[in-house]
Amino acid sequence: MKMKQHMLIVAALVGAVQIATAGDITGKITFKGAPAPEQELPLDPGCGKLHSTKPKTRFYVLGAGGELADVFVYIKDGLTGKTFEVPAAGAELDQRGCEYLPYVSGLQVKQKLSVKNSDPVLHNLHVSPGAGSGNKESNKAQMTGSKAMDYTFDSPEVFLKFKCDVHPWMFAYVGVLEHPFYAVTGKDGTFAIKNVPAGKYTVEAVHRKTHPSGKGESKEATVGAAGAKVDFVIEKK
Amino acid sequence: MARFENNLWLHRFAVVTALATLGLIGIGGLVTSHGVGMAVPDWPTTYGYNMFFFPISEWVGGVFYEHTHRLWASTVGLLVVALTRWLGGNTSRRPLAVVGIAEIAAGMCVLALWPHFKGMGFFLTGIGGVVLLAAMVPVKNQPANRALVNLGWLAFVLVQLQGLLGGLRVVLFKDQIGIVHGMIAQLFLLLLCLIAFATSQTWKRLEEWKDVRVSKAVRSGLSISLVLIFLQLVLGATMRHQHAGLAVPDFPLAYGKVWPPLDDVSLERINQQRVDSRDFKPITAFQIVLHLAHRIGASATVVAVALAVWRVRREMNPIPWLARMASLWLCVILCQAALGAATVWSNKAADITTVHVIAGAISLVLAGVLLAVTLRLHVLHESGVPLVQRSALGKLSMPSQPASAV
Numbered sequence: 001m002k003m004k005q006h007m008l009i010v011a012a013l014v015g016a017v018q019i020a021t022a023g024d025i026t027g028k029i030t031f032k033g034a035p036a037p038e039q040e041l042p043l044d045p046g047c048g049k050l051h052s053t054k055p056k057t058r059f060y061v062l063g064a065g066g067e068l069a070d071v072f073v074y075i076k077d078g079l080t081g082k083t084f085e086v087p088a089a090g091a092e093l094d095q096r097g098c099e100y101l102p103y104v105s106g107l108q109v110k111q112k113l114s115v116k117n118s119d120p121v122l123h124n125l126h127v128s129p130g131a132g133s134g135n136k137e138s139n140k141a142q143m144t145g146s147k148a149m150d151y152t153f154d155s156p157e158v159f160l161k162f163k164c165d166v167h168p169w170m171f172a173y174v175g176v177l178e179h180p181f182y183a184v185t186g187k188d189g190t191f192a193i194k195n196v197p198a199g200k201y202t203v204e205a206v207h208r209k210t211h212p213s214g215k216g217e218s219k220e221a222t223v224g225a226a227g228a229k230v231d232f233v234i235e236k237k
Numbered sequence: 238m239a240r241f242e243n244n245l246w247l248h249r250f251a252v253v254t255a256l257a258t259l260g261l262i263g264i265g266g267l268v269t270s271h272g273v274g275m276a277v278p279d280w281p282t283t284y285g286y287n288m289f290f291f292p293i294s295e296w297v298g299g300v301f302y303e304h305t306h307r308l309w310a311s312t313v314g315l316l317v318v319a320l321t322r323w324l325g326g327n328t329s330r331r332p333l334a335v336v337g338i339a340e341i342a343a344g345m346c347v348l349a350l351w352p353h354f355k356g357m358g359f360f361l362t363g364i365g366g367v368v369l370l371a372a373m374v375p376v377k378n379q380p381a382n383r384a385l386v387n388l389g390w391l392a393f394v395l396v397q398l399q400g401l402l403g404g405l406r407v408v409l410f411k412d413q414i415g416i417v418h419g420m421i422a423q424l425f426l427l428l429l430c431l432i433a434f435a436t437s438q439t440w441k442r443l444e445e446w447k448d449v450r451v452s453k454a455v456r457s458g459l460s461i462s463l464v465l466i467f468l469q470l471v472l473g474a475t476m477r478h479q480h481a482g483l484a485v486p487d488f489p490l491a492y493g494k495v496w497p498p499l500d501d502v503s504l505e506r507i508n509q510q511r512v513d514s515r516d517f518k519p520i521t522a523f524q525i526v527l528h529l530a531h532r533i534g535a536s537a538t539v540v541a542v543a544l545a546v547w548r549v550r551r552e553m554n555p556i557p558w559l560a561r562m563a564s565l566w567l568c569v570i571l572c573q574a575a576l577g578a579a580t581v582w583s584n585k586a587a588d589i590t591t592v593h594v595i596a597g598a599i600s601l602v603l604a605g606v607l608l609a610v611t612l613r614l615h616v617l618h619e620s621g622v623p624l625v626q627r628s629a630l631g632k633l634s635m636p637s638q639p640a641s642a643v
Contacts, residue, residue, distance in 0.1 A: 036510045
């Protein structure tokens with residue numbers, strides 16, 4: 001009994017020291033080159049009346065200086081052997097205006113993802129994992145006003161796709177990882193992976209269109225008390 | 238007891254069934270062209286409703302195409318069951334009853350033992366009920382000849398298989414099932430058209446031209462063309478059901494070249510530039526090769542059909558309608574080639590792509606009917622006597638009658 005108490009104290013101390021020395025990995029991602037032009041979404045009348053202007057595809061969301069949004073940035077290597085508690089708080093995906101919001105997001109394995117339908121039209125929720133990913137494909141109806149549907153995923157998979165076949169322009173990607181160290185770039189191209197334990201890591205930045213094969217750009221980052229800064233420049237091939 | 242011979246209404250019914258099937262292929266084409274094959278996630282129910290009572294107000298977006306496809310398919314299923322019953326005559330009632338009861342029993346077993354496959358259970362129970370009803374129709378009509386009855390039974394099996402495959406494709410998430418579903422649809426249409434043709438007066442009148450010799454070159458040319466068209470349809474179905482959009486976006490070149498580079502860097506570049514609101518899967522080298530094979534196959538098919546038509550027109554000119562049908566076939570094939578190009582130039586516009594699918598189906602039907610006619614004429618010519626007593630193919634024919642009788 002006493003031994004167990006000692007072990008718990010040691011574990012708590014190690015955790016506290018780690019948090020004390022944890023830092024954020026921050027950075028900015030820019031895109032060089034001319035991206036393919038976006039297309040207007042072919043909305044049907046039911047979805048069209050939910051918009052005052054015609055929305056377009058969101059493949060390349062770029063700032064004035066080439067800052068690239070919707071890049072999934074995560075720690076690819078350096079966490080082997082470590083396990084992380086599944087966050088009690090779930091993530092959320094909304095269907096609003098016949099579009100998924102957010103377009104790209106992250107989730108931890110076994111963490112709950114609630115998908116709701118805020119639209120006055122029905123949708124189907126088609127989870128389309130990649131072949132051999134270990135996650136299960138499913139397709140469920142979600143009528144207008146019905147309650148949110150909850151999902152959890154068993155295997156890590158960058159860019160697990162959600163789509164609606166009723167409205168084929170509707171899709172979103174969720175990056176599922178075994179740890180909580182990921183971020184998605186905003187419109188200014190910046191990202192911040194919070195509270196990363198001190199150590200040396202490989203950070204990968206992957207964008208759905210600039211890296212269609214799923215293999216992104218990798219960089220080394222050494223995290224100390226001040227965190228680490230990693231910028232990426234993605235060039236058009 | 239109603240006579241089978243000269244049954245104009247049976248022929249008309251078979252034609253209606255074939256036309257309905259062509260329409261069904263067209264709607265199926267719209268489903269895949271719009272990429273909405275999974276818009277109704279359950280089967281055979283539709284968003285939890287009995288599919289026949291799904292509210293029209295909910296037929297939105299892709300649901301409209303997929304749900305219409307299912308309802309139309311149900312109609313075709315009913316027509317084919319009725320056609321089987323009509324062709325089989327009174328003698329088909331018992332086998333239909335046995336099949337109907339077996340399907341109901343099988344459906345109930347599936348529902349009880351494998352709830353995961355409840356869709357299949359409902360489907361079997363429902364279709365079994367329809368078959369049982371067909372068996373109970375108290376009309377004592379005479380059966381057609383054995384070959385036609387067998388073709389009817391084949392259609393009966395295929396229509397149910399198609400229904401099952403269509404449903405399983407939805408619930409099992411297998412693109413491969415969709416490809417097989419698309420291929421069988423084409424063969425099913427051909428089968429129904431052959432049944433419709435074999436119940437026509439024109440089929441009977443072929444005996445009037447039994448002196449016309451059909452050379453091996455004509456028969457081979459038609460056979461090769463038929464096989465090439467079917468292979469093209471297989472390639473087309475494979476491309477459509479991979480949901481990858483246009484693997485090659487330009488024509489007649491491919492990415493500006495005769496043969497595009499297929500290395501990883503080139504593919505990465507291609508996929509970076511592909512922007513489509515449906516967010517197709519990234520293109521692979523295999524898909525590009527498949528697309529180019531379809532183009533090469535199209536060229537080979539046009540040449541083969543042109544040669545076959547030329548031979549038919551040269552050697553079969555004593556039969557004017559046959560020569561006209563051959564010319565029509567060539568026109569359809571040329572239109573089909575143009576539609577293929579238009580499909581690329583329009584970035585796979587749903588209407589053009591669907592017409593391309595329909596024209597492909599008509600090409601196969603015309604090839605099949607022409608081949609059936611020439612084979613029958615060949616057998617008639619070789620036998621020198623009414624076909625019905627002699628050849629296996631002759632079993633397709635009606636009992637022979639004097640030309641004046643028809």
